[in-house]
Amino acid sequence: MVEKKSKDKKYVSVFFEKYNIVVIFLLLCAFLSVLSPRFRTFSNFINILRQSSIYAMLGFGMTFVMLTGMIDLSVGSVVALSSCITGLCLVSDFGIFPSILMGILTGFGCGLINGVLITKWRVPFFIATVGVMFSARGTALVITNGNPVSGLPRAFFTLGGGYIGPVPNPVVIAACVFVIFYIVLTQTKFGRYTYCIGSNQLAARFSGINVDKYLTLIFGINGFTAGLVGVVLSSRLRIGSPIIASGYELDAIAAVAIGGTSLLGGEGSIVGTVIGALVLTVIRNGLTILGVSTFFQQVIMGIIIVVVVAIDMWRRGE
């Protein structure tokens, strides 16, 4: 009897979990389409996709981190550092592919540093990632003297600026990352371990999971996506810049949280993160088109993030 009741409750909550944010997203789009003819144009649609692909990519890595119940505040700075390293490698004639690889590896390395600080040095994740946030941004400024790295080879610009058919390349890249990460999270041991570490770290240890190793790798993955975004942004902006992506970590966290991943870890999905990134972008795009000032936009964004997460907590608390 009791079992049956909880079963019903489960289905309801699963439905809610999976679809409520989609419903909100569709309503939002419909609302804006009615309100503004400019919103419903094809070029704006492409624009939204391109903008959201950046948040989505950062969000994919952040999903892994947040599934373990942690957050990584260093990603914005790591994006900038990766951008500068890529730029400097390019102007030093490393060749395009080695430079891209260097940029991505920079991100991956920063992520691993976060992981090691947290698991081996036992620094709380908040402090560890804030530390890396400052150091990575600082390093980016030091190696560039605070100036953007320009004069990059033209061939490099297609990565972030080109199209396949009507689809911008960053969207294609984000889609590839999505497919790989989705499979990793749902079909592999690594994904299963990620959920279990987030659900109960101690029980994970007792189940024979090398928690430290997997946590380090998870932060590495998050660094990897930050590195990738650094490369893509440099290509699109045509410079390596030490001042870009400031505050992007919060956008990524917001996208993941809006997408329904529990801030306490153990529950959530990467599909949700896609929707979260889209919601975030559509709201920004819509407000801009409607002529709301950027100052006021920030107020609205803040409110929306808090409300969505509050609903999430309330729903989980039953």
Next chain:
Amino acid sequence: MKEDKVILEVRGITKSFPGVKALNKVNLVVRRGEVHGLTGENGAGKSTLMKILMGIYQPDSGEIIFQGKKVQIKDASHAKHLGINMVFQELNLFPHLSVMENIFVNREITRGKSGLLNWRKMYQETKDYFQKLKIDVDPLKKIRELNVANRQMVEITRAISTESKIIIMDEPTSSLSDYEIERLFEAVKLLKEEGISIIYISHKLEEVMGICDRVTVLRNGEVVANYEKEEMSVDNIIQAMLGKSLEKEFPKIEVPIGDELLKVEGLSLPPLFSNVTFTLRSGEILGFLGLVGSGRTDVAKTIFGMKKPTGGKIYLKGREVKIESPLDAIKSGIAYVSEDRKNEGLFLGRDLRENITIAGIDRILNRGFIDKSKENKVTEYFVKELDISTPSIFQRVKFLSGGNQQKVCLARWFFLNPSVIILDEPTRGIDVGAKTEIYQIIGKLAGQGKGIILISSETEEILGVSDRIIVFHEGEITGEFKREEFSKRDSIMQCMMGVN
């Protein structure tokens, strides 16, 4: 006599949890200024009853009459307001604050209406209470600097200072020395003289006999006996607590005992335990008996690689093994089912399937990917084999009853087919029916030639199920008994208590 005045009456309280009837029409009468003993086995319903009195749980039916008026205790602060307080074991104090601040927390004395704290007055009042209770503690000391006994005294002082009418003490002596117990009893007598009633929960019958004016015995959620001081005897109480004979409750399956599986030699991790040596044979159920804190669980966790020993060797089937992590232990064929299901065992928010296959996930991988259909088959097999009652294999384990959750923990380890299984308090917090099932499962495992180490606080359980027991006291093995020697209860108890 003023003792006849009833302060609290509980009438026909019933409380059910999913799958368990924790309390069934329980009656309890507490008189003013009496020490009322409450005893019964683990899981008899003592703590559920107290949680109802403290307003933490609401009863399904029945009523509570306090000082002649029917009350519905809404929550813990309501209970405190009525004058019902519980003394916890150090859980309920703020370790970084001083003794005085802890006593006056949430009802600080202020200077008039200014909101400024009157430290001097609080200090003086604390001193006064301490003098009355003969406690020698500086009110300015931080709680974390005090030992357990003194922390308890602070709790009691706090309870008195809030004008308590009833103080509930739950196993108050479990971590006290003899001298400290004496002091506690003196304090209890003083409280009695003040007209305060005490509900004294304890397993230790000598204590109950010594200090209580009356005793109520619970078994399986029902009141089975109620004795006045004159009628109390250890025999009476034990009879009431146990009810039925051992044979029925603990079905013992005879299994031939085979070769040596596990040998532990001189394992040490001071101050938790030192020089632990024993062997385990296949098909054997070896009981670890000892009080909480005697080192039995620490030994188990060390064998499983969760703690690093300072010395000693572990042999499996004659070969020495190095175990530095649970993963090493699992690879060597050792499994450990934790005493703390919720914190160390289950992934409560994840489903049955994921909980069962997590430790043995390599066995369902197909070229690096999880073979979901194989995983479902494995899960369905265990649901059937262990008779786990669940609507589906995709049910989150937090919705299962305690007994079914325990079966999920067991299934996780059976999937790995280990040769040595350590079961730490496998029947804690589960109902009687499920307990019997767990014993049957344990017997079946022994029949398959596995070596089993069973850890339990319930002496009857260990003696009912084991082939052999070793007794721990303060981190050392103080005795070993074969099944035919289990009738020597006195010497087993002496080993547990460390008296020779």
